Amino acid sequence: MLDQRFDPQGAEQRIYQRWEEEGCFRPSGDTSAEAYSIVIPPPNVTGVLHMGHALNNTLQDILVRFERMRGKNVRWQPGTDHAGIATQMVVERQLAQDGGNESRASLGREKFVDRVWDWKEQSGGQIINQLKRLGASCDWENERFTMGDRHDPDDQMQEAVRKVFVDLYNEGLIYRDKRLVNWDPHFQTAISDLEVESRDVKGHMWHFKYPLAGGETYTYVEKDEDGNVTLEEERDYISIATTRPETMLGDGAVAVHPDDERYAPIVGKLCEIPVGPKEHRRLIPIITDEYPNPEFGSGAVKITGAHDENDYGVAQRNNIPMYRLMDDQARMRTDGPSYEESAKAAQAIAGGKAATAAEVDALNLVPEAYRGLDRYEARKQVIADIDADGLMIEVEDKLITQPFGDRSGVVIEPMLTDQWFVNAAELAKPAIEAVRTGKTKFVPENWTKTYYNWMDNIQPWCVSRQLWWGHRIPAWFGPDGKIFVAHDEAAAVAMAETHYGEPTELTQDEDVLDTWFSSALWPFSTQGWPEETEALKQYYPTSVLITAHDIIFFWVARMMMMGIHFMGEIPFHDVYIHALVLDEKGQKMSKSKGNAMDPLELVDEYGADALRFTFARLAAQGRNIRLAKQSVEGFRNFTTKLWNATRFAEMNSCEFGHELKPGDLKLPLNRWIAAELAKAEAAVTASLEAYKFNEAADALYQFIWNVLCDWYIELIKPVMNGEDEAAKTETRKACGWVIDQTLKLLHPFTPFVTEALWEQTEDAERKRPGFLMLQDWPRYGDAWADAEAEAEMAWVLDTVSEIRSTRSVLNVPAGAQISASLIDASDKVKGWAAANEVPIRQLARLGSFAIADVKPARSVTIASGEDSIALEVEEFITPADEIARLDKEIAKLEKDITGTEKKLSNENFVAKAPPEIVEENRERIREWTATLAKLSSAREQLKDIS
RNA sequence: GGGCGGUUAGCUCAGCGGUAGAGCACUACGUUGACAUCGUAGGGGUCACUGGUUCGAUCCCAGUACCGCCCA
Known part of the structure; x- marks a missing residue:
């Protein structure tokens, strides 16, 4: 005998264990059956289950269980990713908490990475057990980790990453370049665009005077929309607005819009950066570019190519040197030549002297007084110094959009550094095509637009990270900086020997790859690639990827690119984008807001x-x-x-x-x-x-x-x-x-x-x-x-409902066993009534349910179509109440009939509407009319009685 | 500024070219041998607004307003 109720706490774990022990989650391996595969979007190995995961995995499990029951050969591929920054952060924090004197630096790379592996083995992957509590029927025996196995030097997951890197390099799709990247000063690593979050914060806009070289002057004229002069004055400066005064030190030019008449007289001239030792102030050119918006600020923009995304573009277009001002922690540089020397060199470059990017980068244009200062401290001093010189025009309070590291929470510094990049634009082409031709479908379909929008404007993907935890980049440098990319050190050494003509010592690139680089291979690396395994044949392409929209760029786009490139085939047929889970008020759940719900608490409470x-x-x-x-x-x-x-x-x-x-x-x-x-x-x-x-x-x-x-x-x-x-x-x-x-x-x-x-x-x-x-x-x-049975039961259900409803409306006591009669019924309906007399009596709480030819006097009529039911409830109601009830129903019927008749009298309707719709309306009128007749006669009778 | 989405019952949301739906909440009644974590019945809606297409629009199209999210 079953218990009174289900006890999830007691049953769930036991049942899950039995499934797992009996191998229920394994693919059937039946190659004659259709294959069905899903790869789990790998959660971070540091992760704990949140609502998003819970929803995501519930939907996957529903599909997987459904398809498994349908007899398909199902693999739901589970695993975790190694989450470079997050995991390194966890272990570093742990080291700090341990109270010892150990830190990442004191341990050194090898020992630190060992520690991370230890942590992973002991504490990582909690989320896997949490997924099991949800009932996830993943093929756990094939669980994978994006970093593979620490003990296996030939680990296939690592092999896959190396091969992809080497192949892409050899194809020219991975290259090393000095570009502006998002630099996280807290973790001291580059991060990708996707790991940066833009937030509006309160800030200031400072307006400074950049004096023209040699005390030159010009007539500055402002006009209103109609061309009337509103301001005209002689100026010996150009007004520049900036939210980041400390970057002025690295300015390479001032830019104005080519159509901006106000500055036309001084385009091509030089102006002075109003900061630093007076005797060595730098002069920079005033150039034109489409970027400055004449409506915004003064319309003139300082160009610091090495520390601003937009300026970088201007600098590239106009060949403006990009001077780097900060170190890895976003402090003002202390390295390189003196300010005096650097400023002179910069002046020479501004005057037309050729210089390589490396030579430019080596210069340190930070005056000695600011060297070693944090960027914000430097800002304060720069402002104070300019103000003291009387060159500050004004300060505005302003909301400014600033980039923050999504993990570190600190302000990201755009920084010019050497990094490895994937030519995403090239890889995106077939990935876009695959969606355009419908090989991969988004569900709901409208997400294709988001996908295209991202893919069509995709930027080079910076894949190197200045971390220790991750796949080390398989690139080695010769003494002259020559790069050798190879599967392993021996191969690199051999290449170097060929290149240099003698054995030459190499140093491996210190950096590791973006975690997403390995995640992008997930649909095929988990199935054994680069080996041509049976699993790959069966389960690639996967059937569907289930994910949330905020991950389209991270996963979908990159898996599409890598999958198509290396497998020659899309990684998934469908991409199902599910909802975000919000709190009751429709706000995103977050720890900081305190509105996050813990899915496991809900599981504990409700199952x-x-x-x-x-x-x-x-x-x-x-x-x-x-x-x-x-x-x-x-x-x-x-x-x-x-x-x-x-x-x-x-x-x-x-x-x-x-x-x-x-x-x-x-x-x-x-x-x-x-x-x-x-x-x-x-x-x-x-x-x-x-x-x-x-x-x-x-x-x-x-x-x-x-x-x-x-x-x-x-x-x-x-x-x-x-x-x-x-x-x-x-x-x-x-x-x-x-x-x-x-x-x-x-x-x-x-x-x-x-x-x-x-x-x-x-x-x-x-x-x-x-x-x-x-x-x-x-x-x-x-x-x-079974049309017959369905018609009969529909009549029974309808009859019971009508009687119940009428009883309730008339306030007949629930316990009263009243009598009812079926009147004017066809033989068929009479048959139904006889056959279902007992259930109707019980469900409608009737003392008797009879078939009669005549409506008993003093009864209440329930009419629907031809037949009607008479309820003998006289003792419970007053005729006036019943008349009122009937009037209400009659009025409604009359209204419905009139409305439908009007519709039917419209020739256009009868001519153009589908015949079945017209007939439906006619039928409706017939039925209503019959009902109306019943109710009216019932009303007449009642009137006679009362 | 660009893109996407939303606006339907008190709340949360389905739905849809052919008489407006659910869950919750609410009201009344009910302890009937599965279930009170329940049952029966009920009230409650100009489907945001303005035009257009159509025999017919909550649904399709265009515009407006407001609210979200994403990207610059």
Whole structure:
């Protein structure tokens, strides 16, 4: 006998363990079956499960369980990524907390990396166990890690990364370059554009005078829109606005828009940077470029190519030198020649002397007074010094958009450094094409635009990181800086020997690769690439990638690029983009806001099934999910409902664990529920095939609660309590079978409670053929469709509902056993009434339900179409109340009839609307008219009585 | 500034060219041998606004307003 309710705490872990022990998560390996594969978007090895993961993995698990039951050869590939910065940060923090004197620096690279591996083995990958608590049916035996195995020198995951790097280098798609990158001064590494978050913060805009060289002057004229002069004065300076005065030291030019008439007289002349020792102030040219916006500030912009994204572009276009001012920690440089020497050299370059980028970079244009200062301290002093010179015009308070490192939270410094770049634009071409031609489809489709938008404007991808934890870049430098990219050191050495003509010592690049570089290979590296494995043949391309939209750039785009390039084939057929999980108020959940909900707490409180079903039910395409505890509670109640329905069936000796064929059922009641079940199955299957999780979940919810529990179970109670043994036998079979089938359909959504019920309803005579999760997905087609039974039961349900509603409206006490008669019914309806007399009496709480030719006097009429039902409730109501009720209904009917008649009298409607619609409206009028006649005559009768 | 999305019941949201739906909340009644984590019934909507297409628009198109998110 089943317990009163399902106990998730007690059952979930036990069931999960059994599945795992019995190898239920393994691919069937049946190569004659269609393959179905999903790679998990690898969570960070440092990660803990949050709502986004919970939703993401629930949806994957639903699909995977569904397809597994459909007989496909399913691999759900799990694993984690090594999360370069995050993991290094965790271990460094741990070192600091340990209280010893050890730090990353004191340990040195090798020992530190060992420590990270130790940490990974002991504490990493918690999220894997958390995924198991959700019920995730990943192929855990094939779990992968983007860094591979520390103990295996030939580790294949590492091999894959090396091969990709070397191949791309040899193809010219990876190159080393000095470019402006996002520099994180906290972690002292470059990071990619995607790891930078722009935020508006309060800041200032300083306006300074840049004096013209040699005290030259010009007439500065401002005009309004109509061309009237609003300001005219002689100036010996050009006004420059900046939010970052400390970067003035590295200015290479001042730029104005070519159409800006105000500055036309001084274009091509020189002006002076108003900071630094007076005797060595630098002169820089005033140039034109499309970038400056004449409407913004003074319209003139200082150009510091080495420390600003926009300036970098201007500097490149106009061949303006880019002077680097800061070190790895964003302090003003202390290296290189003196300011005096550097300024002279810079002046020579400004005057036309040729210089290489390296020579320019070597110069240190930070005056001695500012050297070694933090960038913000330097800013203060620069401002103070200019102000003291009387060259400051004004300071504005202003909201400025600043870049922050998403991990470090510090302001990112655009910095000119040597890094490795992937030619993403080139790799993007076939990746864009694959979506354009429909080889890979986004669901919902509108995300293709986001994808194109990103891909069409893609920038070189900076893949080197100045970290220790990660895939070391397989590049070695000769003494002259010559680069040798090779699979391993021996190969590099051999190349060097050929190149130099003698054995030459090389040093390996210190840097590691961006974590996403290895994640981009995930769909094929996890299946054994570069070896041509059986797994690759079976499971690549994968069927679908399930992810959130904020990850389109990180994962989707990069996996597409690498997959197509190295496999010659797209990595996934579909990309399903799911919602973000927001809090009740529609705000993003975050730790700092304190509105984050812990999915595992919800699992503890309501069970994994409840949380999973909530996600599925709310996962409508193209919309975010606002999650409230209350919804999870509601769906927990749903699982309880199912539990109790099964419990009822068990108590009534329903037979589980057998098959039924359409001809086996004779009773309309049972034929009807089978037909309803088949409809639900069709809806669930179609919805899941279309990634419409909410529709699938809704179909199941409606079927189980509103059809199976509310009606079917109520309707079989009289059968079970009755005398008809044949009917009982059939109904026991039918009910048990329908519940069995329902468990299968619901299993992908709520695997634990369904598996528990499957297991616990096992019959001694009919053993279950193994786990529910491994059963075949039912496909009924229209075999169970049964128009006759459905019409009969529709009439029964309708009749009961009408009687109940009328009782309630008339305030007939719930316990009163009243009498009712069916009037003016056709023979068919009379037959239905006779056959269903007992259930109708019980569900509608009637003392008697008879077929009569004449309406009993003093009864209340419920009319629908031809037949009507007379309720003998005289003792409970007053005729006036009933007349009022009838008037209301009559009025509504009259209104409906008039409206529809008007529609039908429109020739255009009759001529142009589809015939079935026209007929539908005519039929409606016929029915309403009949009903109206019944109600009117009932009203007349009542009037006579009262 | 560019792009995307949203506006439907008190709340959260489905839906859809052919009489407006769900869950929750609310109201009344109910402890009937599966379930009070429940049952029965009920109230509640100019489907943001303005035009257009159509026999017919909440739905399609255009515009407006407001609200989100992403990118500069």
